[in-house]
Amino acid sequence: MTVGIPIRRLWPEPSTEPLDDATLTALYGRADQPRLRVNFVSSLDGAVTVDGYSAGLSGAPDKRVFGLLRMLCDALVVAAGTLRHEGYRAVRLSENRRAWRRANGLAAYPTLVVVSDSLDLDPAQAAFADAPVRPIVLTHSGAEPPPGLTDVVDLLRCGTGRVDLVAGLAELHRRGLTQVLCEGGPHLLGALTAADLVDELCLTVAPLLAGPGAGRITAGDASAPRHLPLRHVLAADDGVLMLRHARP
Numbered sequence: 149m150t151v152g153i154p155i156r157r158l159w160p161e162p163s164t165e166p167l168d169d170a171t172l173t174a175l176y177g178r179a180d181q182p183r184l185r186v187n188f189v190s191s192l193d194g195a196v197t198v199d200g201y202s203a204g205l206s207g208a209p210d211k212r213v214f215g216l217l218r219m220l221c222d223a224l225v226v227a228a229g230t231l232r233h234e235g236y237r238a239v240r241l242s243e244n245r246r247a248w249r250r251a252n253g254l255a256a257y258p259t260l261v262v263v264s265d266s267l268d269l270d271p272a273q274a275a276f277a278d279a280p281v282r283p284i285v286l287t288h289s290g291a292e293p294p295p296g297l298t299d300v301v302d303l304l305r306c307g308t309g310r311v312d313l314v315a316g317l318a319e320l321h322r323r324g325l326t327q328v329l330c331e332g333g334p335h336l337l338g339a340l341t342a343a344d345l346v347d348e349l350c351l352t353v354a355p356l357l358a359g360p361g362a363g364r365i366t367a368g369d370a371s372a373p374r375h376l377p378l379r380h381v382l383a384a385d386d387g388v389l390m391l392r393h394a395r396p
């Protein structure tokens with residue numbers, strides 16, 4: 149079944165027919181080994197937001213792939229900044245996508261993992277309070293949780309004074325959460341890049357010149373460039389490009 153605005157493959161082998169969900173699922177897939185996949189949407193001129201939010205960059209094809217990537221992962225990692233700013237709600241998946249997960253031996257929902265140094269988090273936020281699976285907050289040894297937070301999340305403490313992302317990711321793997329999807333934001337991507345933890349970037353490019361002002365998909369301290377070869381290029385009929393870059 150094809151949903152909404154058609155998406156076709158441009159590269160490596162062009163498809164004339166729109167891609168159905170099964171083909172898209174196979175194109176993104178799950179890996180045999182642990183993998184950290186990052187998903188972002190950007191404007192043509194590199195803006196990560198329009199009017200402060202990612203919503204102005206995202207249309208139906210991006211949302212379709214966004215949901216599909218959630219279906220494919222074990223852990224959904226998001227930085228506290230993005231969780232707070234975008235007002236993350238509880239992870240929801242359609243009945244079809246939950247059925248796909250069950251058929252593939254996965255839990256009905258991925259586990260939300262929030263990365264925070266400060267633990268300035270609201271336990272009443274729907275992402276925590278209504279979560280279908282108890283979320284994990286990845287933080288460091290000295291962080292003090294606000295009242296009520298540990299009623300709704302498990303704290304995973306890695307690092308002293310700052311979150312140790314390498315140790316945190318290793319602990320997720322140890323818990324069986326090997327297919328990790330990170331939805332940002334820019335400071336977390338910057339830190340993951342610096343630690344050379346990014347195996348894959350799925351980037352939607354919206355056909356929009358946002359103009360100056362907004363940040364990029366990455367932020368924070370400078371780090372060494374990392375090469376990520378192109379794996380596929382999809383295009384939707386509304387002019388959106390969807391790129392998948394991944395390590396060999």
Ligand SMILES: NC(=O)c1ccc[n+]([C@@H]2O[C@H](COP(=O)([O-])OP(=O)(O)OC[C@H]3O[C@@H](n4cnc5c(N)ncnc54)[C@H](OP(=O)(O)O)[C@@H]3O)[C@@H](O)[C@H]2O)c1
Nearest residue numbers: 188189202227228229230264265266311332333335336339
């Ligand atoms: N276009 C897109 O696809 C997309 C995707 C995601 C976000 N965004 C946009 O990005 C903006 C939010 O960006 P942001 O600058 O707030 O960056 P961010 O990376 O979302 O959040 C930064 C915060 O996350 C936590 N964090 C991040 N990296 C960490 C690390 N290495 N160790 C420990 N904690 C870490 C810290 O939280 P504490 O302060 O709690 O310590 C830090 O203050 C929003 O405008 C959002 O709309 C766009």
